[in-house]
Every structure is written in structure tokens, then in C-alpha cells.
Amino acid sequence: MKLTKKTNILIVGLGLMGGSYAIALKKKGYHVTCITRSQSSVDYALEQGIIDYGTTEVDPSLVGEADLVVFSLYPRVFLDWIERYQQYLKPGAVLTDVTGVKTSVVYRVQELLRPDVEFVAAHPMAGREVYGVRNSAGVKVDEANYIVTPTDKNTPEAVALIKQLGEELGYARVSELSPEDHDEIVAFVSQLAHCLAVVLMTCNDLQNLENYTGNSFRDLTRIAHINEDMWSELFLMNREALLRQMDLFRAQFDRLRGQLAVGDVEAMKDMMRQSTVRRDAFDKVK
Amino acid sequence: MKLTKKTNILIVGLGLMGGSYAIALKKKGYHVTCITRSQSSVDYALEQGIIDYGTTEVDPSLVGEADLVVFSLYPRVFLDWIERYQQYLKPGAVLTDVTGVKTSVVYRVQELLRPDVEFVAAHPMAGREVYGVRNSAGVKVDEANYIVTPTDKNTPEAVALIKQLGEELGYARVSELSPEDHDEIVAFVSQLAHCLAVVLMTCNDLQNLENYTGNSFRDLTRIAHINEDMWSELFLMNREALLRQMDLFRAQFDRLRGQLAVGDVEAMKDMMRQSTVRRDAFDKVK
Numbered sequence: 366m367k368l369t370k371k372t373n374i375l376i377v378g379l380g381l382m383g384g385s386y387a388i389a390l391k392k393k394g395y396h397v398t399c400i401t402r403s404q405s406s407v408d409y410a411l412e413q414g415i416i417d418y419g420t421t422e423v424d425p426s427l428v429g430e431a432d433l434v435v436f437s438l439y440p441r442v443f444l445d446w447i448e449r450y451q452q453y454l455k456p457g458a459v460l461t462d463v464t465g466v467k468t469s470v471v472y473r474v475q476e477l478l479r480p481d482v483e484f485v486a487a488h489p490m491a492g493r494e495v496y497g498v499r500n501s502a503g504v505k506v507d508e509a510n511y512i513v514t515p516t517d518k519n520t521p522e523a524v525a526l527i528k529q530l531g532e533e534l535g536y537a538r539v540s541e542l543s544p545e546d547h548d549e550i551v552a553f554v555s556q557l558a559h560c561l562a563v564v565l566m567t568c569n570d571l572q573n574l575e576n577y578t579g580n581s582f583r584d585l586t587r588i589a590h591i592n593e594d595m596w597s598e599l600f601l602m603n604r605e606a607l608l609r610q611m612d613l614f615r616a617q618f619d620r621l622r623g624q625l626a627v628g629d630v631e632a633m634k635d636m637m638r639q640s641t642v643r644r645d646a647f648d649k650v651k
Numbered sequence: 652m653k654l655t656k657k658t659n660i661l662i663v664g665l666g667l668m669g670g671s672y673a674i675a676l677k678k679k680g681y682h683v684t685c686i687t688r689s690q691s692s693v694d695y696a697l698e699q700g701i702i703d704y705g706t707t708e709v710d711p712s713l714v715g716e717a718d719l720v721v722f723s724l725y726p727r728v729f730l731d732w733i734e735r736y737q738q739y740l741k742p743g744a745v746l747t748d749v750t751g752v753k754t755s756v757v758y759r760v761q762e763l764l765r766p767d768v769e770f771v772a773a774h775p776m777a778g779r780e781v782y783g784v785r786n787s788a789g790v791k792v793d794e795a796n797y798i799v800t801p802t803d804k805n806t807p808e809a810v811a812l813i814k815q816l817g818e819e820l821g822y823a824r825v826s827e828l829s830p831e832d833h834d835e836i837v838a839f840v841s842q843l844a845h846c847l848a849v850v851l852m853t854c855n856d857l858q859n860l861e862n863y864t865g866n867s868f869r870d871l872t873r874i875a876h877i878n879e880d881m882w883s884e885l886f887l888m889n890r891e892a893l894l895r896q897m898d899l900f901r902a903q904f905d906r907l908r909g910q911l912a913v914g915d916v917e918a919m920k921d922m923m924r925q926s927t928v929r930r931d932a933f934d935k936v937k
Binding site: 384410473489492509510549551553557558560562565566567569571574575577578581582583585586587594596600601607608612613614616617618621622625628633634637639640641645648 | 656658680715774776777778787791794795796798806824826828835836837839840841843844845846847848849850851852853854855857860861862863864865866867868869870871872873875876879880882883886887890893894896897898901902903904905906907911912914919920922923924925926927929930931932934
């Protein structure tokens with residue numbers, strides 16, 4: 366199966382990311398429908414012309430027509446949806462998602478799922494610190510990564526389809542990782558980063574900081590404006606990996622603190638030099 | 652004393668920040684000279700028309716003509732300069748600096764200084780992760796803070812002059828703090844932020860991260876590209892305050908880790924909500 370203009374694409378959950386998929390796919394001429402919780406999101410999406418049809422009901426016939434279903438829901442809501450409504454899915458349908466954790470979701474969904482449909486998980490790494498379909502147009506994909514996390518249960522054809530989806534959406538890099546590797550890396554680059562921003566923003570009671578900050582602090586804490594429902598759920602669903610990364614961070618933090626306490630300038634400089642070299646690798650691909 | 656077009660301004664150290672002063676002041680029609688280490692910086696600045704005259708020598712007559720001297724040097728080099736060359740300063744001259752630490756510099760300089768010249772310390776918070784006068788044009792001041800840190804030894808007139816300088820340079824906000832408050836706040840918003848970026852960048856050996864990162868990690872680690880000579884010196888010269896802020900951070904980090912380990916979702920959400928509220932205060936002034 367390949368994406369063609371005849372592919373019926375259903376987006377379940379028209380929030381920030383679901384909306385960004387709708388915008389990109391509709392612009393390329395695909396047929397896009399949606400099921401989402403709020404009527405105002407449906408109305409907005411129809412007005413903007415980013416869906417062909419939308420509803421707030423889980424309409425069996427709409428679900429039954431979809432060749433490709435994109436789930437853009439919180440992890441637990443996604444699992445619940447599969448349990449309750451999978452009987453409506455079209456035989457041969459391919460499912461994908463945008464969830465930021467994989468191990469605790471992918472295997473569970475694949476276990477629950479009927480044998481005649483297939484779920485290929487993906488993580489489009491283009492989130493923002495705001496949400497809702499009204500902010501979807503601001504999702505920037507042209508420098509962002511899109512990671513597919515296939516398992517033994519997936520067919521090469523369905524994996525190729527979901528990679529093609531990432532390319533059609535315009536992501537800068539489409540790559541593959543195992544669910545476990547994905548979760549370890551995301552625990553580090555995304556979840557730990559959010560932990561640090563939140564901890565930094567709440568660790569002391571200094572006042573009027575906005576008058577005394579430089580840009581570095583602003584950049585560092587941009588993600589300290591955080592959706593607590595989503596992120597607490599993501600943290601918990603990736604608890605072991607995140608705890609491991611937090612402990613690695615903490616050990617290195619203590620190392621730097623120790624160097625500073627005893628005035629070991631050379632050791633501090635070594636750490637900073639390593640930091641500079643590693644950070645430069647990022648700018649090269651940007 | 653007020654800044655006028657007749658004020659002779661000497662910049663000592665034409666690096667990133669010194670260069671940014673030269674650019675802004677020359678554009679406004681001031682008379683700007685410089686003393687800096689490398690001839691190529693002098694040549695470049697003359698070509699670009701951002702100084703009227705420059706030299707690599709500490710020329711007594713040039714120093715003796717300056718009404719306002721801006722020191723843009725590493726802290727120890729600055730202290731050393733004062734000891735060696737202050738006899739050349741013009742009676743009544745006002746001195747300022749751009750140093751990122753204050754307590755360990757300001758009192759020391761004021762103690763060393765001749766009674767007929769005055770030092771008013773300032774910290775323009777517009778640094779970048781690159782350096783040198785060739786990058787000075789990229790220093791963005793229009794959203795940046797400029798902090799003056801007067802002491803009992805300063806006169807209102809000289810403090811007013813250095814504040815006027817911050818306004819002439821185009822900084823978004825010019826404010827006053829004691830050297831001690833400055834150092835505590837900077838330990839938090841700047842130095843701790845740099846610690847976190849360096850620790851994050853060096854705390855594990857995950858490979859090829861550039862393929863799997865989102866923007867949040869890029870933003871968070873921009874400052875992980877770091878000038879190890881300057882920052883290790885700044886850290887050491889503000890050691891006590893930075894250690895205090897590191898310990899506050901670590902205590903809160905451990906709190907979040909503990910909440911995650913036992914699955915205390917409500918406590919995590921509370922911390923995230925506080926983080927969001929505090930971060931929003933920043934966007935309001937931006």
C-alpha cells in the first residue's frame with residue numbers, strides 16, 4: 366500500500382499535532398477526515414479547509430472507510446479507543462500515532478489489535494509549548510525529525526507507508542528506531558530536557574527575574590510552560606528510562622559541582638570542551 | 652557628567668561585547684577609540700568604521716584622553732590592567748565594564764583605584780555563544796537587560812552616566828542591583844543555565860542524537876557550545892553563589908525524581924503548573 370490521492374485518511378484527535386497533519390496532507394490534495402472531542406475544533410478545521418469532513422462522534426461508517434488512521438491522542442486515551450472501537454476499522458487499514466512514548470504503547474496496541482489491521486508507531490518530533498488545532502499552523506517540520514518505531518509484528522509495506530507519510534508531511538529527517546531505543550533517547554533529549562526546565566523554573570524564589578535574564582535562560586525555559594496532563598502521563602509511561610537518564614544527569618551534575626567546589630579548573634574546562642564538541646555536531650545537521 | 656558627542660570613549664578589549672559597544676556608539680556619532688590585544692581586530696574595526704582609532708599598545712596619551720573607559724576583558728585581566736596602568740587615566744575619568752560577575756571584581760577594583768577616577772560596574776546581558784569583534788554585529792540588545800551595580804563609593808552622577816550609556820546602547824531594560832544581588836541572580840539565570848547545558852551535553856554516550864532531537868533540546872543546549880576559559884573563570888569568581896544555586900536546583904531535581912519514582916502524579920502536575928505560571932511572567936515582558 367502506498368499513499369495516493371485515493372487514500373482515505375482519518376485523523377483521530379484534532380489537536381496541535383493532528384491538526385498539523387491535516388494541514389499538510391490537505392495541502393497536498395489528500396482526502397482527510399477527523400474525529401475529535403470538540404465541535405469547535407471541527408468547525409474551525411472546516412472553515413480553514415484543512416479537513417473534508419469531521420465529527421465528534423465515533424461514527425462506524427467513517428472509521429470503516431479509512432485506509433490510514435492517525436491517532437493523535439494522549440497515550441491512555443489512545444489505548445482506550447482501540448479497545449472500544451477497533452471493531453469498526455476497515456480490514457487492511459494501517460494505523461499510526463504521534464505519541465511521545467513507544468514501548469508502553471506499541472506492544473500493548475499491537476497485542477490488542479485485530480490481526481487484519483496493522484499499527485506502525487511514529488513520533489513526529491515537532492511539538493510546541495502551546496496546543497490545539499488553532500496553533501497547528503505554527504508546527505515547524507522542516508528542521509524536525511520523524512521517527513518510526515517498527516516491531517516484529519510489522520510488515521515492510523506498512524512501515525514504508527508510514528515513512529512515506531513522514532516525507533509527505535515534510536519532516537527533515539525520517540528515521541527508524543526500536544521502541545526501546547526510541548524511549549531511551551526521548552527520555553534524554555525530550556523528557557529530561559523538560560524536567561530540567563521545570564526544575565529550573567521552580568527551584569528558588571528569586572523575584573522579578575524577567576528584568577535580569579539573558580537569552581540563554583529564556584531559551585532554556587521556553588518549555589517550562591508545560592502541559593501538565595500530557596507530560597506527567599508521558600513521564601510515567603516512560604518511567605524507567607527517564608529515571609535512568611535523570612540519574613546519569615545527576616551524576617554528571619555532581620561531578621561538575623565537585624570540580625567547582627574544589628576549584629579544579631582543568632576538569633571544568635575538559636567538561637566544557639567535550640560539551641562544545643558534542644554540541645557542534647548538532648549545528649552541522651541543522 | 653553626561654555623554655555628549657564630545658565625550659572621548661575608550662574601549663579596552665575589542666572582543667564580542669567591546670565590539671558591540673563600538674558599533675552602537677559609533678553609529679550614534681560618538682568618538683570611539685580602542686586598545687586591544689590583536690592587530691587584526693584593530694584593522695577589522697577600522698575597516699568597518701566602528702572605531703576612530705585603535706592600537707595594541709597601552710598608549711599613555713590615548714588612555715589619558717579618555718573621559719569614559721569601557722573594560723571588556725576577562726575578570727583577572729581587568730584587575731591586572733588596573734594595577735599596571737591606572738596611573739595613565741585622566742583625572743575625573745569614569746570607568747565601567749561588561750564583566751559577568753560583580754562582587755569579586757567591583758570592590759577589588761574600587762579599592763585599587765586612584766581616588767580621582769570612578770568605577771561604576773555594569774553587566775550587559777547580551778552575550779552570545781560565539782566571540783570576537785567579527786561576531787559583534789550579531790549581539791542583540793533590543794530585548795536584553797543591562798544591569799548597573801553601584802556601591803557606596805559611587806556618585807549619583809557617575810551612576811547616571813553609566814545608565815545613560817546602557818540606554819544609548821539600546822538595551823531594552825536598564826536596572827540597578829547591588830553587586831551581591833547581581834551575583835546571586837546571575838548565578839541562577841546565567842551560570843546555572845550554562846552548567847545545565849554542559850552537564851546535559853556530556854552526561855551520557857548516546858550516539859547520533861542530532862537525528863532524534865526536537866527543538867527543545869537544541870534550544871536548551873545552544874549554550875553548551877561554551878568558551879571554557881571565560882566560563883570556568885566566571886564560575887570560580889562567583890563560586891559561593893553558584894554552589895548555592897546548584898544546591899537549590901539539585902534539591903528540586905531530587906524532589907521531581909522522587910515524585911516520578913513513586914508515581915505521585917499530582918505532585919508532578921503541581922510543580923509543572925507552578926513552572927508554567929512563572930514562565931509566563933517572562934513572555935509578558937518580552
